[in-house]
Amino acid sequence: MTRSLAEIYRGLVLLALTLVLAASFPASAFQDSAHAAFSERFERIKQDASPEELYRLLYAMPKGGDIHNHLGGSSRSEWWYDLAVDPDRNGGYRYYTKTMIHNCPSGTGRPADPARVGEVRPRPYLLYFQTIQASTYATLDECKQREYEPLDALDDDNRAAWLSSLRLELPHEGRDEFFERIWNRIGELFRNPHINAELLVENMKRYGAEGLRYLETQTGAAGFVDPRGEPIAVDDVVNIYRARLEQADALATGVVVRFHQTVLRFTPDAEQRVRDAYAFVDRYRDLWVAVNMAGREDDDKGHPERFRQVFAEMRRQYPDIRLSIHAGETDRPSRHVRETLLLGADRIGHGIDVIHDHDTLLLLRHGPFLLENNLISNHLLEYTPDLDLHPFPQFLRLGIPVALNTDDRGMWDSNMSDEYYVAVTRFNLSWSELVQVGRNSLEHAFVEAPIKQRLLAEYDADIRAFEQRFGVGDWRAGLWDVKAETYGYAERHFGIIFE
Numbered sequence: 001m002t003r004s005l006a007e008i009y010r011g012l013v014l015l016a017l018t019l020v021l022a023a024s025f026p027a028s029a030f031q032d033s034a035h036a037a038f039s040e041r042f043e044r045i046k047q048d049a050s051p052e053e054l055y056r057l058l059y060a061m062p063k064g065g066d067i068h069n070h071l072g073g074s075s076r077s078e079w080w081y082d083l084a085v086d087p088d089r090n091g092g093y094r095y096y097t098k099t100m101i102h103n104c105p106s107g108t109g110r111p112a113d114p115a116r117v118g119e120v121r122p123r124p125y126l127l128y129f130q131t132i133q134a135s136t137y138a139t140l141d142e143c144k145q146r147e148y149e150p151l152d153a154l155d156d157d158n159r160a161a162w163l164s165s166l167r168l169e170l171p172h173e174g175r176d177e178f179f180e181r182i183w184n185r186i187g188e189l190f191r192n193p194h195i196n197a198e199l200l201v202e203n204m205k206r207y208g209a210e211g212l213r214y215l216e217t218q219t220g221a222a223g224f225v226d227p228r229g230e231p232i233a234v235d236d237v238v239n240i241y242r243a244r245l246e247q248a249d250a251l252a253t254g255v256v257v258r259f260h261q262t263v264l265r266f267t268p269d270a271e272q273r274v275r276d277a278y279a280f281v282d283r284y285r286d287l288w289v290a291v292n293m294a295g296r297e298d299d300d301k302g303h304p305e306r307f308r309q310v311f312a313e314m315r316r317q318y319p320d321i322r323l324s325i326h327a328g329e330t331d332r333p334s335r336h337v338r339e340t341l342l343l344g345a346d347r348i349g350h351g352i353d354v355i356h357d358h359d360t361l362l363l364l365r366h367g368p369f370l371l372e373n374n375l376i377s378n379h380l381l382e383y384t385p386d387l388d389l390h391p392f393p394q395f396l397r398l399g400i401p402v403a404l405n406t407d408d409r410g411m412w413d414s415n416m417s418d419e420y421y422v423a424v425t426r427f428n429l430s431w432s433e434l435v436q437v438g439r440n441s442l443e444h445a446f447v448e449a450p451i452k453q454r455l456l457a458e459y460d461a462d463i464r465a466f467e468q469r470f471g472v473g474d475w476r477a478g479l480w481d482v483k484a485e486t487y488g489y490a491e492r493h494f495g496i497i498f499e
C-alpha cells in the first residue's frame with residue numbers, strides 16, 4: 001500500500017514536471033525537423049549569399065514586434081514633409097520653417113511649453129529649419145517673420161537641407177545633434193494630431209512590409225493644438241488615433257499597435273508627470289498599455305532613484321499598468337538598470353551598461369525581464385561607436401531575454417531589417433537565435449493576453465511558412481519577389497542600395 005502510494009506520488013510528480021516542461025517549451029516552430037533542416041541551410045546561406053541577398057532574406061523574415069519605438073523619431077523626414085505641405089491630409093494646417101537668421105532684437109528662442117514632452121528648455125534661436133505653424137508665424141514681429149519661409153515654397157536646395165536636417169547622417173552628427181537639435185526642428189509639427197496619426201500608419205505600412213506584426217510605440221495625446229493654435233482636448237486627440245487605426249489601409253497592414261505614455265525624466269516636475277501618465281494610461285487602456293521614462297541619462301537630474309517614491313505611490317492606486325523604462329543607455333558603468341528594475345519595470349530600454357553590473361547581469365539570466373536593444377541607435381548616438389563591441393551577443397548568449405528594436409528609425413535613416421542585418425553579420429546569429437529574438441518581442445509585449453497568444457501563434461506559423469519557402473529547392477529563387485526597401489544607413493554602412 002505504502003509502495004503503491006509512493007508510486008502514485010512519483011507518477012504525479014512526473015506528470016507535473018511534464019506539464020511544467022510542456023508549458024516552458026510549447027510546441028512551436030523551433031523544435032521540428034523542418035526547423036532543424038532550415039537551421040543548417042541558413043548557415044550555408046550566410047556563407048554563400050551576397051550582402052544584397054542576405055539583406056533581402058532578412059527583410060522577408062517574420063520579425064515579431066518593434067517594442068522600443070518613439071513615434072516622432074520613427075518617422076522619416078519625407079513623410080513629415082509630405083504631410084506638412086498637404087492641408088488635405090494634415091487637417092488644414094500650414095507651416096513655416098526658419099531659413100535665415102537676421103539677428104533680430106530680442107532674438108531669443110521661443111519659450112518652452114511645459115505641456116509638451118521635450119520642451120523643457122527654450123528652443124534655440126540660432127537653429128535653422130525650426131518649423132512652426134501659421135498661427136505662431138502670425139504672432140512674430142516683422143524681423144522674425146523674415147527669417148521664415150512657407151514650407152511648401154522652399155527651393156530644391158532648402159528642401160533637401162530641411163529633409164537632411166531631420167536625419168542623423170553626416171559624420172559630425174551625433175548625440176547632441178539628436179537630442180538638442182533634431183527634436184527642436186520638428187517643432188510644432190509635433191502638435192498636429194492628424195500628422196501624428198498619419199505617421200503612425202506610414203510606420204505600420206513599412207513594418208508590415210518588413211514582416212512585423214506588432215508595434216509598441218511611445219506617443220501621447222496632450223499638448224496638441226488646432227490650426228488657430230487653440231488646444232485640442234485629449235479625448236479628441238485619442239479619437240483621431242482610434243479613427244485612423246480603423247481605416248482600411250491601417251487594418252490592411254496586419255500590424256497591431258499599442259502605445260506607451262512617456263515621461264521626460266529630468267524635468268523639474270517629472271514626478272507629477274509620472275502621476276499624470278498613470279492617470280492617462282488608466283483612462284485609455286484600449287490603446288495605451290504602459291508608462292515609460294526617457295531622456296538623456298547623462299543629465300543626472302533624471303536618475304532612477306529619484307522616482308522610487310512616486311512609482312510606489314502609483315502602485316498603491318493602479319492595477320496592471322506596465323512599465324518599460326529607458327536605463328543603462330550610458331557611456332560609463334552605472335546602477336541604473338538595477339535601480340530601474342526596483343522602480344517596477346518589466347522591460348528595460350537599452351540596458352547596455354548592465355554588462356558592467358555583474359550582480360544585476362546574473363539576476364537577468366534566464367529571468368523574466370527583457371532588454372530592448374537598439375543597435376543602430378547605440379551606434380549613431382555613440383554609446384557603442386564600434387558595433388562589434390555591442391553587448392547584445394553577450395546578453396543573448398548568456399540567456400538574457402533580449403529583442404531588437406529601432407528606437408528612432410526615421411532619424412537613423414534606417415529600418416528593422418538593418419538591425420537584423422547588423423546582428424547576423426557582426427555576431428553570426430544562428431537561425432534559432434534570430435527566431436528567438438523575434439519571438440521575445442512578442443512574449444514580452446504588453447498587449448492584452450489573448451492578442452499576445454494570437455500574435456505568437458501567427459509568428460510561429462509565419463516562421464514555418466518562411467522555412468518552407470526558403471528551405472526547399474533553390475533559396476535564391478524565393479528572393480525574386482522580395483521587394484526590400486533600404487535607406488541611407490544601409491547604403492552608408494553596408495554598401496547596400498535597392499532601387
Ligand SMILES: [Zn+2]
Nearest residue numbers: 294326349407
Ligand atoms: Zn528610446
